[in-house]
Amino acid sequence: MSLRERRPGRAAEDGQDEAGPRAEPERCSSVLPWDRFSAWLHCVCVVGFDLELGQAVEVIYPPHSKLTDKEKTNICYLSFPDSNSGCLGDTQFCFRFRRSPGRKVSFCCFLDQLDRDLPVYLKKDPAYYYGYVYFRQVRDKSLKRGYFQKSLVLISKLPYVHLFRTMLKQIAPEYFEKSEAFLEAVCSDVDRWPPPVPGKILHLPVMGIIMKLRIPTYRDKPGTTQMVQNMHQADAQISMALPTVHEVDLFRCFCPVFFHIQMLWELVLLGEPLVVMAPSPSESSETVLALVSCISPLKYCSDFRPYFTIHDSEFKEYTTRTQAPPSVILGVTNPFFAKTLQHWPHIIRIGDLKLPGEVPKQVKVKKLKNLKTLDSKPGVYTSYKPYLNKDEEIVKQLQKGVQQKRPTEAQSVILRRYFLELTESFIIPLERYVASLMPLQKCISPWKSPPQLRQFSQDDFMKTLEKAGPQLTSGLKGDWIGLYRHFLKSPNFDGWFRSRQKEMTQKLEALHLEALCNENLVFWSQKHTEVETVDLVLKLKNKLLQADREHLPVKTDTLKKLQTHINDIILALPDDLQDILLKTGTT
Amino acid sequence: MMAIRELKVCLLGDTGVGKSSIVCRFVQDHFDHNISPTIGASFMTKTVPCGNELHKFLIWDTAGQERFHSLAPMYYRGSAAAVIVYDITKQDSFHTLKKWVKELKEHGPENIVMAIAGNKCDLSDIREVPMKDAKEYAESIGAIVVETSAKNAVNIEELFQGISRQIPPLDPHENGNNGAIKLGKQTSQTGGN
Numbered sequence: 001m002s003l004r005e006r007r008p009g010r011a012a013e014d015g016q017d018e019a020g021p022r023a024e025p026e027r028c029s030s031v032l033p034w035d036r037f038s039a040w041l042h043c044v045c046v047v048g049f050d051l052e053l054g055q056a057v058e059v060i061y062p063p064h065s066k067l068t069d070k071e072k073t074n075i076c077y078l079s080f081p082d083s084n085s086g087c088l089g090d091t092q093f094c095f096r097f098r099r100s101p102g103r104k105v106s107f108c109c110f111l112d113q114l115d116r117d118l119p120v121y122l123k124k125d126p127a128y129y130y131g132y133v134y135f136r137q138v139r140d141k142s143l144k145r146g147y148f149q150k151s152l153v154l155i156s157k158l159p160y161v162h163l164f165r166t167m168l169k170q171i172a173p174e175y176f177e178k179s180e181a182f183l184e185a186v187c188s189d190v191d192r193w194p195p196p197v198p199g200k201i202l203h204l205p206v207m208g209i210i211m212k213l214r215i216p217t218y219r220d221k222p223g224t225t226q227m228v229q230n231m232h233q234a235d236a237q238i239s240m241a242l243p244t245v246h247e248v249d250l251f252r253c254f255c256p257v258f259f260h261i262q263m264l265w266e267l268v269l270l271g272e273p274l275v276v277m278a279p280s281p282s283e284s285s286e287t288v289l290a291l292v293s294c295i296s297p298l299k300y301c302s303d304f305r306p307y308f309t310i311h312d313s314e315f316k317e318y319t320t321r322t323q324a325p326p327s328v329i330l331g332v333t334n335p336f337f338a339k340t341l342q343h344w345p346h347i348i349r350i351g352d353l354k355l356p357g358e359v360p361k362q363v364k365v366k367k368l369k370n371l372k373t374l375d376s377k378p379g380v381y382t383s384y385k386p387y388l389n390k391d392e393e394i395v396k397q398l399q400k401g402v403q404q405k406r407p408t409e410a411q412s413v414i415l416r417r418y419f420l421e422l423t424e425s426f427i428i429p430l431e432r433y434v435a436s437l438m439p440l441q442k443c444i445s446p447w448k449s450p451p452q453l454r455q456f457s458q459d460d461f462m463k464t465l466e467k468a469g470p471q472l473t474s475g476l477k478g479d480w481i482g483l484y485r486h487f488l489k490s491p492n493f494d495g496w497f498r499s500r501q502k503e504m505t506q507k508l509e510a511l512h513l514e515a516l517c518n519e520n521l522v523f524w525s526q527k528h529t530e531v532e533t534v535d536l537v538l539k540l541k542n543k544l545l546q547a548d549r550e551h552l553p554v555k556t557d558t559l560k561k562l563q564t565h566i567n568d569i570i571l572a573l574p575d576d577l578q579d580i581l582l583k584t585g586t587t
Numbered sequence: 588m589m590a591i592r593e594l595k596v597c598l599l600g601d602t603g604v605g606k607s608s609i610v611c612r613f614v615q616d617h618f619d620h621n622i623s624p625t626i627g628a629s630f631m632t633k634t635v636p637c638g639n640e641l642h643k644f645l646i647w648d649t650a651g652q653e654r655f656h657s658l659a660p661m662y663y664r665g666s667a668a669a670v671i672v673y674d675i676t677k678q679d680s681f682h683t684l685k686k687w688v689k690e691l692k693e694h695g696p697e698n699i700v701m702a703i704a705g706n707k708c709d710l711s712d713i714r715e716v717p718m719k720d721a722k723e724y725a726e727s728i729g730a731i732v733v734e735t736s737a738k739n740a741v742n743i744e745e746l747f748q749g750i751s752r753q754i755p756p757l758d759p760h761e762n763g764n765n766g767a768i769k770l771g772k773q774t775s776q777t778g779g780n
Contacts, residue, residue, distance in 0.1 A: 174661065181654045185627020192629060205630035208597075208647060208661035238595040238645060238665040 034062055037191040042129060042155040043067065044183055047079040049149040055080050061183045067155075068100040070313055071129075077311035079133050079151040081281055083333045090173070091135045092165055093281035094289070095307040096128050098314065116551065117198040119218045120499065121299045122246060124157045128303075131155055132164035133281070134172035150176065158196065160245040161289060163213060171207055182207075203239075210239035216246075222297045222420055246293075250419075251398070251411035253290035256350040256378055259395060260365065261294075263386045265419060266483065267346055269295050269426070271302050271490040272384070273325035275341050276348045277332055281307040283350060284331030291329055294419045298427060301495030304329040310336055327491050351378040387486070388478035394418045425474035426483070427496075432468060433461045434500050439508070446519045450512040453504055456497065458488055510554040513543055517558050521565045522572055530577070533569060537581055540566050591634070591641040594754060597662040599687045600672035601680040602651030605706040608737035609672060610648045613747055618738050625650045628662050637751040644747065660694060668700035668750045675705045675734060678715040688728055700753040701730035704746055708734040 043065035048058045055076035060067065067075070078095040115123055132154040140148040152172045154164050175182050189206045196202070199217040203210050254261050267274055268291050276291070278284035285306030292300045305312070308330045312318075318326055319340045332341075341347070347368070366379045394415075401411050439451040462481065470480050487493050521540075525533040544562055547554055570581045598606040607625050611617055614631045627650055634643040647662040649655065663669055671687050673680040684703065691699060703725050705716060718734060725732035731749045735742040 174658075178657050179654070181627070182658060185650070185655060185658055188626040189628065189630070203632075205645075205647075207658070208628070208664055210630075210645065239593065 034064075034191060036193055036195065037062065037187060039195050040156065040158065040190055040193055041187075042157065044187060045075055045079070045151075045153040045155060046183070047076055047151040047153055049080070051144060059180065059183065061180075061187050070100050071097070073311070074098075074313055075131060075153060075155070077309050078131055078307060079153045080135065080149070081333065082309040082311070083280075083335060088137055091133075091137075091280065091282050092168060093133050093135070093285040093307055094161055094165070095131045095133065095281075095285065096305055097131065097312070099127055099129055113551075114195060114197055117217045117219075119216055119220065119222075119297060121293070121296050122159060122216065123299070124159075126157070129155050129157060130159060130161075130164075132161070132168055134168040135281075136172070136176055148176075152176075160215070162247060163211070163242060163245045166211060166240070166242055167206060170209060174207065208238075211242055212239055213242040213245050222424070247412075247416075248286050248289045248293065249408060249412055250290050250293070250415045251408050253286045254415065257348055257380055258398065260380045261394070261415070261419075262388065262391055262422075263365070263380070263382075263384065264291060264348070265294050265422060266386050266388065267382075267384065268292065268300065268329070269298070269423075269490075269492060270483075270486050271300075271327040271492050272346055273327060273344050274329045274346050274348065275332060275337065275344050276330065276350065277337060278350050279333065281331075281333055284308075284333055287348070287350060288329050288331035295423050295492070296420070298423055298492060299495060299499075300329075301491045302327040302329070306331045308332050310334055310340075346380070346382040346384060348380050349378050386478070387483035388476050388480070391418075391476055422474065422476070425470040425472075425476075426480075426487075428473060429465055429469050430461070430484075430496075431500075433464050434497070434504075438504055441511070444508070444511050444515050446512070446515040450508040453501065453508070458485075461488075506550060506552050509546070509550075510552040510558075513547060513552065513554055513562065514558050516540070516543070517561045517565065522568045525569045525572065530573070533573065534577070534581065537566060537569055589636070589639060589641050590757065591643055592757065593643045593645055594667040595645045595647065595665050596668045596670060596750065597628075597647045597649060597659075597666045598670045598672060599649055599659065599663070599691075600651060601674070601677070601683040604651065604672045604674040604677070604680050605737050606651065606670075606672050607648050609670070609704060609706060609735060609743060609746075610646055612737040612740055612743045614646070616740070618740075624652070627655060627658060633747075635747065635751065637748075637754070638756060640756060642751050642754065659690070663691060663695050663699070666696060666699055667754055668702060669695065670702045670704055670746065670750070671730075672704045672706050673716065673721075674707050675716045675718075676707055676710050676713045681716045681721070685724070688730070692728075700750055701728065702746060702750050703730050703732040704742075705732070705734040706737060708741060709736040709739050 044059075044061045045057050045067075046059040047055055050056045057067075057072050057076060074097045078097060081091070133151050134153075135149075135151040137147060137149045139146060152168065152175055154168060156164065158164075171182075171186055175186075186207060190204075193204045194202055196215055198215040199219070201212060201214050203212055205211075254264075257264060274291065276284050276287045278287060288304055288306040292304050303314075303326075305314075305328065308318075309315075309332070318328060318330065319337075321343060325341075325344045330337075330341075345368075365384075366377075366381045368381050368383055397414060398411060400406075401414065434456070437454040437456065439454070443451045462484070465481065465484070470476075521536070525536060528536075540562060544559060544566075546552070547559055570578055573581065598610060600606050602624070607622050607629065608618060610629075610631055611619065611622065614633045625648055629648045631646050631648070632643060633646065634641050636642075647666075649659055649662050669687075669691055671684050671691075673684040688701065691701065703721060705718070705721050721732050721734075731746075731753065733742045733746050733749065735746060737743060
């Protein structure tokens with residue numbers, strides 16, 4: 001059993017997993033200018049360094065895009081390196097920041113529809129924006145301080161790191177040589193892109209090249225990548241096939257902390273406060289993204305900041321000593337944090353990301369008290385004792401790969417599969433238990449409201465582990481029970497359970513609806529008073545609306561059938577009532 | 588068994604000569620009197636058979652305004668062909684065309700196929716550029732030339748057919764696995780090993 005097959009279905013005998021009436025959101029009938037653009041990007045910003053003011057947003061495109069002052073300030077600081085790391089030349093990194101509250105959410109419902117087909121870890125979080133940065137710092141004698149420092153930044157709700165990174169790499173160098181007309185042209189290209197439909201090969205033209213890619217769907221088998229291929233070698237110049245939209249180079253990112261990957265997996269799974277101290281924003285952001293993705297297909301539910309600065313609006317909230325450190329993962333570069341976050345329980349310190357030709361030597365976990373503030377050695381500083389025994393196999397396998405000069409892509413695939421198997425072994429017992437909370441089919445009566453899910457009981461769940469625990473799929477020994485106990489208290493469990501609960505409740509609603517449809521409703525209404533019949537009609541109409549609004553996983557013909565029932569009941573009523581009921585909408 | 592081949596084509600030329608109208612006629616067989624000016628470039632595709640190949644034209648229609656001029660290299664970079672358009676009723680647009688040809692010769696891809704389109708031939712009563720001038724010029728630079736009317740659908744298909752014919756067929760040795768893909772075959776592949 002894989003996570004993909006997790007859809008609630010214990011009581012469902014129809015075996016139909018795919019949700020029913022899901023119109024292809026291919027063509028939105030009324031696409032306005034910038035609608036297509038907004039499906040991919042919120043805006044494009046140019047952040048420069050003003051000698052008087054410091055960082056300043058110089059340009060926002062399209063000009064009508066809305067950013068609050070707070071958002072602009074955050075973008076300013078997050079688009080520039082905040083420590084004296086040099087960063088000469090071009091640097092790419094990404095950040096994530098909180099949107100200002102009180103903004104209208106998504107303009108077009110069809111985008112939400114697209115969101116539903118995404119794997120859970122790629123779903124948009126409406127409270128956050130991503131910023132994808134291309135920063136250039138080069139000597140320029142013609143300028144006052146002798147340096148050209150500028151960032152081109154893409155602001156988007158989408159976590160498609162690789163896509164936007166690739167795009168920036170294509171356009172940013174040209175932009176720095178050219179004028180504002182360039183940005184205008186880029187944006188108008190993006191405004192012609194097809195909507196970000198998961199599961200389809202998309203062709204995205206931008207500034208003379210075409211990016212071909214495929215956004216995954218929740219139906220994809222985890223751990224596989226459906227690659228898009230170029231048709232012809234010579235096409236590489238005019239079109240490029242992206243192997244992924246969202247994945248980072250896992251092996252390269254974990255290389256500096258190679259020996260601790262399994263412990264880091266536990267820390268991320270449990271939502272422990274974690275800080276990555278790196279020499280530059282590109283290393284901090286890649287490492288944080290790699291950490292967050294290592295528990296995929298589980299969604300990391302707490303906040304994470306691939307790059308976080310002392311100017312961030314959440315700086316105080318996250319660094320206060322009056323409370324326990326929050327469940328977040330921060331990537332920082334400013335040495336100041338070494339002091340500010342001294343009290344954090346787990347600190348990853350990385351040096352420069354080396355090319356994986358060098359095998360890291362066996363390193364022990366470092367004691368927190370040895371973390372001197374400024375010039376501490378790279379490593380993981382924590383007093384955490386992992387619940388699970390260490391898997392020496394994966395370490396050996398990767399080491400061997402390094403010796404044999406296996407390409408990093410291949411190493412990343414091995415590492416990703418290792419994490420995937422670990423996560424699945426961990427989560428399958430939970431999936432199985434939660435599926436058992438679903439009421440039986442026979443409990444669903446068309447004349448009663450849908451039955452409730454049974455309560456999650458930690459004890460009951462723990463009892464299932466004896467026979468159907470992770471030992472079925474993983475050879476790893478250790479304190480799995482302890483790991484589960486800890487996990488059940490974590491935000492990741494909370495988020496996971498809530499989404500399961502929602503799915504199962506919807507499934508129950510859908511089954512209830514189907515049960516209703518199979519009744520002879522006209523016959524029923526003939527045996528009941530007019531008032532009761534009217535009440536039934538209104539209730540059924542509401543059900544229909546709900547099914548549509550919440551996209552309940554019902555079969556397509558169920559809704560049609562229900563509509564026919566409603567019409568038949570209405571037609572059996574006296575004329576005056578018929579008129580009213582046909583006109584009445586529902587509450 | 589037809590092989591599909593992607594060909595990048597860019598349209599260049601003065602503002603208002605009808606570049607977008609030509610693309611629109613070719614791709615959608617449609618003419619709009621009030622077509623809005625192109626910003627940067629727009630992109631469309633159309634696949635046409637040519638011999639035993641299918642040519643998928645990736646058409647980049649560029650903006651004619653001076654301020655977008657510096658972006659043009661991105662569009663002609665890697666292009667198999669360039670369609671350079673002038674307006675037969677505007678002598679100036681023919682001058683601009685010559686400038687584009689010069690730029691392509693200097694900075695464009697080596698074997699780029701050049702096609703000159705004298706658009707708006709439905710307005711020949713107010714013509715400023717004689718057909719003969721265009722023909723002689725095209726001959727001197729080894730380009731295809733044709734007078735078109737996007738409005739009346741004159742010579743638009745022919746223009747692109749002419750380009751197709753000038754594209755050398757794929758090397759038969761290269762026509763194997765990576766040369767082209769067979770139609771109907773999925774281009775996706777399951778990786779992960």
